[in-house]
Amino acid sequence: MVREIDSAGSPAATPTRRRVITVLLAAFTLQACAPWPRDPERTLDESTGGTLRVGASEAPPLLTRGDSGAAGPEAALVEAFARSIDARVEWRWGALDAHLEALERYELDLVAGGLSAGSPWKGRVAFTRPWRQQGETHHVLAVPPGENGMLVAVERVIESRKAGEAR
Amino acid sequence: MRARPEYDLPGELDPVEARAKRLEWATIFFMLTIVVVIYFTMGSSQAMKAAWIEDMLSFVPPIAFLVSARWKDRPADEGFPYGYHRSVSIAFLAGAVALTIFGVFILIDSILGLVRQEHPTIGTSVVFGHQLWAGWLMIAVLAYSAIPPLVLGHMKLEPARALHDKTLKADSDMNRADWLTAGAGIVGILGIGIGWWWADAAAAGIISIAIVNDGLTNLRRVVSDLMDQEPTTVEGERSDVPERLRQALNELSWVRDVDVRLREEGHVFAGEAFLVVTSTDNLRGKLEEARRAAYGVDWRVRDIVFEVDAV
Numbered sequence: 035m036v037r038e039i040d041s042a043g044s045p046a047a048t049p050t051r052r053r054v055i056t057v058l059l060a061a062f063t064l065q066a067c068a069p070w071p072r073d074p075e076r077t078l079d080e081s082t083g084g085t086l087r088v089g090a091s092e093a094p095p096l097l098t099r100g101d102s103g104a105a106g107p108e109a110a111l112v113e114a115f116a117r118s119i120d121a122r123v124e125w126r127w128g129a130l131d132a133h134l135e136a137l138e139r140y141e142l143d144l145v146a147g148g149l150s151a152g153s154p155w156k157g158r159v160a161f162t163r164p165w166r167q168q169g170e171t172h173h174v175l176a177v178p179p180g181e182n183g184m185l186v187a188v189e190r191v192i193e194s195r196k197a198g199e200a201r
Numbered sequence: 202m203r204a205r206p207e208y209d210l211p212g213e214l215d216p217v218e219a220r221a222k223r224l225e226w227a228t229i230f231f232m233l234t235i236v237v238v239i240y241f242t243m244g245s246s247q248a249m250k251a252a253w254i255e256d257m258l259s260f261v262p263p264i265a266f267l268v269s270a271r272w273k274d275r276p277a278d279e280g281f282p283y284g285y286h287r288s289v290s291i292a293f294l295a296g297a298v299a300l301t302i303f304g305v306f307i308l309i310d311s312i313l314g315l316v317r318q319e320h321p322t323i324g325t326s327v328v329f330g331h332q333l334w335a336g337w338l339m340i341a342v343l344a345y346s347a348i349p350p351l352v353l354g355h356m357k358l359e360p361a362r363a364l365h366d367k368t369l370k371a372d373s374d375m376n377r378a379d380w381l382t383a384g385a386g387i388v389g390i391l392g393i394g395i396g397w398w399w400a401d402a403a404a405a406g407i408i409s410i411a412i413v414n415d416g417l418t419n420l421r422r423v424v425s426d427l428m429d430q431e432p433t434t435v436e437g438e439r440s441d442v443p444e445r446l447r448q449a450l451n452e453l454s455w456v457r458d459v460d461v462r463l464r465e466e467g468h469v470f471a472g473e474a475f476l477v478v479t480s481t482d483n484l485r486g487k488l489e490e491a492r493r494a495a496y497g498v499d500w501r502v503r504d505i506v507f508e509v510d511a512v
Contacts, residue, residue: 070394070395071323071334071336071393071394071395071396072394072395073396074320074396074397074398075320157245160322162324163324163325178320179319179320179322180320180321180322180393180398181320181322182323182324182334182336183396185322185323185325186324186334189324189332190325190332193325193327193332
């Protein structure tokens with residue numbers, strides 16, 4: 035297949051093929067105008083200006099369950115992210131594994147609970163860049179798998195907060 | 202056992218061979234840089250992984266060429282009376298088999314990815330203090346990976362024809378088709394960017410088909426060589442050398458009838474000539490004449506064994 039195209043030079047574009055290419059390019063251009071990268075399952079779009087469904091597991095001292103919602107540095111990070119997309123956090127408390135399974139099915143938008151970058155869940159859900167390092171442990175948040183727009187948005191907040199702490 | 206005589210390229214081809222060697226060293230250098238940058242940017246993209254494996258395997262022809270360039274100067278000896286040319290074909294066979302198997306493996310992998318609806322994850326990277334989507338880095342790396350093979354592949358085409366070197370020709374073919382791999386990879390990453398999760402696995406599938414195609418083409422070529430196929434040009438067409446050899450021998454006044462049987466060994470053609478002579482007087486002088494006529498046909502004709510029959 036490769037060699038045929040190679041030896042024949044540029045394949046002559048038939049009118050039909052040209053139309054197909056035009057339609058594909060148009061679709062691509064339309065899509066590309068939107069924020070980049072985009073989520074296949076629209077996680078970021080649906081939480082922006084609405085509710086951020088966060089699966090939370092207590093992980094003292096990073097994340098604890100207080101009288102008025104969540105407390106600790108991980109809770110502060112999640113709240114900061116929610117503010118950046120104009121969303122309200124809906125804390126759902128439970129076991130970490132159950133949360134990650136729900137995240138894999140796109141039933142949650144974010145999971146927080148002292149996850150570390152070395153967790154075996156890496157690969158089944160999307161881990162963010164580390165937001166805190168304690169000794170050898172890199173702490174991360176988790177977003178639904180392949181939701182790259184969401185991932186990039188969370189990582190931007192993580193990096194800007196790191197830069198703020200360093201100052 | 203009597204080892205066959207040494208062989209040398211004709212003097213005017215020495216600079217061409219030197220140039221081919223430089224091109225192959227340049228290929229190895231640039232492929233190393235490509236393999237390193239792809240490795241550090243590939244993340245979880247299947248298309249990048251496929252492109253990486255194809256680039257890894259494009260080391261095989263340059264290395265085979267350079268090894269053969271060194272070994273073909275090694276004379277045949279009693280242990281290996283036919284010389285060491287075949288070692289190159291065996292290296293090439295191994296490379297072609299590896300290429301095909303890897304290609305099939307990636308094809309299955311990408312089909313499974315589509316069936317399981319795996320959504321590839323690409324986050325951000327921080328480069329020189331700037332945070333950007335890692336997909337842009339991947340696209341830049343893939344674009345870089347397309348350029349050196351394309352340029353070097355075209356530069357190798359002429360030396361491959363002049364030297365009648367099929368390893369070099371196979372290498373040039375693979376290099377010149379390499380931009381398709383990079384292009385498919387870039388489309389796959391752009392697809393992820395606009396939210397088409399399947400684009401990455403689809404691109405990996407297309408790349409793997411190109412790899413399998415490369416592998417099978419090379420496999421066919423090298424198996425034909427090892428099976429002592431009739432001599433062919435580097436383009437795979439029947440060579441006119443056997444017919445020219447037959448005619449040259451037929452023109453000798455004392456030859457009544459002649460036939461030849463040739464096979465390819467690396468750059469050169471070797472084999473037998475069957476002469477029917479009018480008389481066996483001064484046979485030694487006649488054979489010397491025949492040998493001169495045969496080796497004058499083409500620089501590739503070497504080590505012809507004569508069988509003589511009198512009417």
